[in-house]
Each structure stands twice: as C-alpha cells, then as structure tokens.
Amino acid sequence: MRQNLLVLASRIFTVLLLVSAFFVNATTSITGSDVGVTGLWPYNPWWDVNDDGKIDIQDLARVSGAFGTYGDPLAKASLDYDSGWIDITDKCGQYFNVTHNLNSTDIIVDITGKTTADSGVHQRHLGGTGYAQGWNQTYGGENNEEACSVIQTYDGGYAITGPTISFGAGNEDFWLVKTDASGNMQWNKTYGGELDDESRCVVQTSDGGYTIAGFTSSFGAGSSDFFLVKTDSDGNIAWNRTYGGADNDMGESMTLTSDGGYAIAGYTTSFDIGGGDFWLVKTDADGNMQWNKTYGGLDSDIANYVIQTNDGGFAIVGSTISFGAGGYAFWLVKTDAAGNMQWNQTYGGLDTDIATTVIQTFDGGYAITGLTSALTKARMVKTDINGNMEWSKIYEGQGPSWALSLVQTSDGGYTIVGSTGSSESDVWLFKTDATGNIQWSKTYERGNDVGWSLTRTDDGGYAIAAWTMLGAGDSDFWLIKTDPCGNTSPYFEYGLAWTDSTSNTITLYRGANDAHWNYVRVRIWKIKETP
Ligand SMILES: [Ca+2]
Ligand SMILES: [Ca+2]
Ligand SMILES: [Ca+2]
Ligand SMILES: [Ca+2]
Numbered sequence: 001m002r003q004n005l006l007v008l009a010s011r012i013f014t015v016l017l018l019v020s021a022f023f024v025n026a027t028t029s030i031t032g033s034d035v036g037v038t039g040l041w042p043y044n045p046w047w048d049v050n051d052d053g054k055i056d057i058q059d060l061a062r063v064s065g066a067f068g069t070y071g072d073p074l075a076k077a078s079l080d081y082d083s084g085w086i087d088i089t090d091k092c093g094q095y096f097n098v099t100h101n102l103n104s105t106d107i108i109v110d111i112t113g114k115t116t117a118d119s120g121v122h123q124r125h126l127g128g129t130g131y132a133q134g135w136n137q138t139y140g141g142e143n144n145e146e147a148c149s150v151i152q153t154y155d156g157g158y159a160i161t162g163p164t165i166s167f168g169a170g171n172e173d174f175w176l177v178k179t180d181a182s183g184n185m186q187w188n189k190t191y192g193g194e195l196d197d198e199s200r201c202v203v204q205t206s207d208g209g210y211t212i213a214g215f216t217s218s219f220g221a222g223s224s225d226f227f228l229v230k231t232d233s234d235g236n237i238a239w240n241r242t243y244g245g246a247d248n249d250m251g252e253s254m255t256l257t258s259d260g261g262y263a264i265a266g267y268t269t270s271f272d273i274g275g276g277d278f279w280l281v282k283t284d285a286d287g288n289m290q291w292n293k294t295y296g297g298l299d300s301d302i303a304n305y306v307i308q309t310n311d312g313g314f315a316i317v318g319s320t321i322s323f324g325a326g327g328y329a330f331w332l333v334k335t336d337a338a339g340n341m342q343w344n345q346t347y348g349g350l351d352t353d354i355a356t357t358v359i360q361t362f363d364g365g366y367a368i369t370g371l372t373s374a375l376t377k378a379r380m381v382k383t384d385i386n387g388n389m390e391w392s393k394i395y396e397g398q399g400p401s402w403a404l405s406l407v408q409t410s411d412g413g414y415t416i417v418g419s420t421g422s423s424e425s426d427v428w429l430f431k432t433d434a435t436g437n438i439q440w441s442k443t444y445e446r447g448n449d450v451g452w453s454l455t456r457t458d459d460g461g462y463a464i465a466a467w468t469m470l471g472a473g474d475s476d477f478w479l480i481k482t483d484p485c486g487n488t489s490p491y492f493e494y495g496l497a498w499t500d501s502t503s504n505t506i507t508l509y510r511g512a513n514d515a516h517w518n519y520v521r522v523r524i525w526k527i528k529e530t531p
Pocket of ligand 1: 168169170171172173192193194195196197218
C-alpha cells in the first residue's frame with residue numbers, strides 16, 4: 001500500500017474536487033459525467049464510508065489507500081478565492097472552518113498542504129515531505145542520569161543536560177549531550193568536581209556555544225552555590241562561575257536575557273530571611289554578577305523557574321509556605337528589569353502545591369504547571385497580566401500524575417509534559433485548548449519514566465527530555481521526538497478530510513494522528529463552461 005501511495009503522490013500534484021450540490025442557488029448541476037471526467041466524480045473519498053453519520057477518522061482510515069485521480073480533469077477559468085497558507089499544526093484531531101465568502105456555483109475546490117513552511121506541496125490526504133519522523137533514544141551509563149532540559153540546536157540537532165553519576169569527576173556532574181537531528185549522540189561532556197554538581201538547564205548562545213546552569217558543591221563559597229558553565233560549540237569550557245554564600249544556594253533555572261546576559265533563579269539559605277527564599281541572580285554575557293535579589297518570607301520559599309517577560313522584567317515561579325493558605329502554594333513573583341518586585345500572587349494552599357514551570361502567554365498573562373494533592377495530581381493555572389487567576393485545572397491520567405513543563409500552541413492552547421501511571425509512571429504529553437480542556441493525550445513507556453522538559457521543534461513536533469529507569473543502568477536520559485500530534489512512529493493516516501460546506505465555509509478535519517498536514521491552502525476556481 002505504501003508503494004501505491006508514493007506512486008500516486010508523484011503522479012498527482014493537486015487533487016481537484018468538483019462541488020455543486022453544496023452551494024445554494026445552483027443554476028447548473030455539474031457532475032462528473034456531464035464534463036466527461038472519469039475517476040473523479042461521483043467518487044468522493046470524503047464520504048461517510050462506514051455510514052455512522054459522521055465523516056471522521058474511521059472514514060479516513062478506510063480511504064487512505066484508495067484515492068486517486070489522474071491529471072487535471074477540469075479546466076480552471078479564474079481563481080475566485082485563495083485562503084493562502086493556513087497554519088494548522090496544532091489542529092490534530094480537530095474540525096475547523098475556512099471561510100471564503102463566495103456564494104457561487106460551477107466551481108472547483110482545490111485543497112493542498114505542506115508539512116513545513118519550506119517543504120513541497122502535497123495534495124489532500126496523500127504525500128507529505130519534510131517531516132522528520134518521531135524517534136526516541138537513551139543516553140547513559142550504569143548509574144543515574146536525569147535529563148532536565150532539552151533544546152533544539154541551530155544545526156537541527158539537540159542538546160540535553162542534567163546530572164550524571166556514571167561519568168565525570170565524582171558524585172554527580174553536569175552532563176551535556178549533543179545529538180544530530182535523529183538523536184544520534186555526536187559528543188558528550190561533563191563539568192564538575194569531586195562533589196555533587198547538578199545541572200538543570202541548557203541554552204545555546206549566539207556564538208553557537210552552550211551555557212548550562214545548576215548548582216555545585218565542589219566549588220564556591222560553601223555548601224552548594226549556583227553554578228554557570230559557558231562552553232564553545234564543541235562543549236569545551238570557555239569559563240565558569242559560582243554565585244552564593246556559606247550555606248545552600250541551589251540554581252534551578254536559567255534564561256538568556258535580552259542584553260545577552262543570564263538570569264538564574266533558585267533557592268538560597270545563605271541570604272534568606274528564614275526557611276529559604278527565592279534567589280534571582282542577574283549576570284552579564286561573561287557571567288559577571290550585576291545584581292541579585294531575594295524574595296520570601298519567614299518560612300520556606302523555593303523557586304523552580306524563571307523567564308524574562310515582554311517588558312524586560314522577570315517572572316519567577318515556585319512554591320511558598322510563607323504566604324498563601326497554609327501548605328505549599330504556587331507562588332508567582334513578577335519583577336521589573338532590575339529585580340524589584342512589582343507584585344506576587346499565590347495559588348492554592350492547604351494542600352501541597354508545587355509549581356514547576358511558568359511561561360508568558362500570548363495575551364501577556366502567565367501559565368503555570370505543577371503538582372498538587374500530595375504530589376499525586378497535575379495542576380495548571382492561567383493568570384492575567386497582573387497574576388490574577390483566570391482558571392485552574394487539575395489533571396489525573398492513569399494514577400499519580402505530574403505536570404512539569406509546558407509550551408503554548410499556535411491556537412492559544414497548551415502542550416504539557418509530565419508523567420502518569422498507576423503501577424509505574426510513564427512519560428505523559430497532552431494538548432489542551434485555550435481554557436485547559438484536554439484535546440489529545442499520549443504516553444510513552446519504557447520502565448518507570450518521567451518527562452521533565454519539552455521544546456517545540458522546527459517541523460512542528462516536540463522534543464521531550466525524560467528520564468527512564470530502563471536504560472544502561474539505573475536511570476538514563478531519554479530523548480523523545482514526536483510529530484505535532486505526539487506520535488513517535490509514522491502513521492499512514494494521511495489526512496485532511498473535507499467534511500462539510502455551506503455557501504461560505506468549508507469545514508475540514510485534520511486526522512488525530514496525521515503527521516503531514518501542518519499547513520493547508522484552499523483555492524476556489526471558476527470552471528470553464530462546457531460546450
Ligand atoms: Ca561532581
Ligand atoms: Ca553556598
Ligand atoms: Ca523564606
Ligand atoms: Ca544510567
């Protein structure tokens with residue numbers, strides 16, 4: 001079947017489908033036989049094949065190997081409507097309308113697609129180019145490796161970091177793994193000393209090198225310190241810096257800033273007013289500290305994630321007992337560009353609520369992932385630009401569930417990674433709409449597995465940094481690359497179905513597991529009058 005599809009795809013560039021009955025006030029009813037077309041009409045692959053009253057994925061599956069027309073059976077007279085390329089990357093398993101405001105008859109509707117913005121054009125439900133299919137790879141030695149962060153690199157490959165015990169100078173060390181676009185390891189490096197050095201976060205810098213942040217017990221002012229390591233493009237150390245005092249200073253998150261420097265957030269007991277506080281360190285591009293600020297009360301305040309906001313300030317999220325209703329609550333702190341707190345908000349309370357990641361949303365607000373209910377349920381909070389909660393959702397998959405990282409999608413929704421599972425945990429990836437309702441959900445399983453971080457890839461898919469207990473020994477890094485619908489293996493669900501029309505809209509359906517239809521273009525042509 002695959003061979004046939006490829007042959008068809010190469011022979012047919014554009015599928016034309018004749019419509020007449022869909023449109024009101026039809027003056028001429030044109031059918032295939034009227035214009036002498038064979039193989040096109042009345043054969044319509046977008047029908048209700050299994051007669052269950054709807055055109056959906058079951059129908060797509062049945063017709064995906066069968067459709068084909070040859071050449072251009074109808075002559076186009078004039079182009080009456082062109083939607084241009086519409087990004088539908090995030091519409092897996094969804095119906096959507098293309099509005100054309102064209103009330104006419106004797107037309108051809110011409111639907112084409114592309115997989116990436118730069119790839120070739122394919123026809124409805126067949127073909128597709130430029131898609132790097134899903135895959136997964138593990139990296140590690142006989143002891144523990146825990147992947148915390150993944151980025152796609154300028155060359156289309158990936159860089160992953162987290163602590164390793166198997167390799168390096170002793171106890172835990174920072175581990176940086178660089179792969180090609182298929183996840184094959186190109187090189188790996190460790191950074192650290194004799195004691196524990198735990199990396200949390202990697203970014204690529206404009207010179208092609210990398211900067212990794214976390215904390216070290218091997219170096220610095222005492223106990224643990226924030227630790228920042230800058231490398232060249234091959235992972236060789238350019239410089240490294242520690243930041244901290246005599247007690248614990250644990251860097252958990254870092255972001256590149258608009259001035260080329262860095263902001264690192266974590267937890268300090270060196271400079272806190274009690275129980276540990278959020279600590280934010282701002283450096284220049286060479287790692288020289290420019291300023292630092294603490295935020296917190298008399299009890300425990302633990303920062304887990306920092307971003308730079310659109311106004312040049314910072315948003316830091318974590319958990320607090322000092323403020324809120326009693327137990328650990330999500331705590332969001334917003335600062336100006338100099339680190340002065342502008343406002344802060346807590347979400348949750350009596351239960352234990354641990355916030356893991358914050359992003360700024362398209363509307364200027366914030367979306368936060370985390371854990372609640374004694375760390376057994378995933379939680380997400382959406383706020384407005386001032387941190388006022390708009391909604392909060394709790395997600396339970398198969399047993400205990402965590403939400404650890406998220407991205408916003410082009411349709412205003414969210415894709416969240418974490419873990420779920422009853423006896424063992426699996427990596428959990430799910431997509432929601434703009435108000436947090438789950439649209440699709442996938443799990444990935446080796447042994448006991450947790451997804452810690454995700455990033456969007458240049459082909460519209462996702463890369464997930466996970467750890468798995470089923471690897472070379474103890475835990476290993478696990479890098480999972482998916483398509484835009486969360487699949488790691490190719491599906492033969494080529495498909496975009498045309499499911500309904502009115503005089504001014506065409507309703508399309510993108511297959512729930514379709515890897516290829518990230519862009520669609522609808523054109524409507526007047527046909528030439530038949531003799
Ligand atoms: Ca070490
Ligand atoms: Ca210290
Ligand atoms: Ca405190
Ligand atoms: Ca291992």
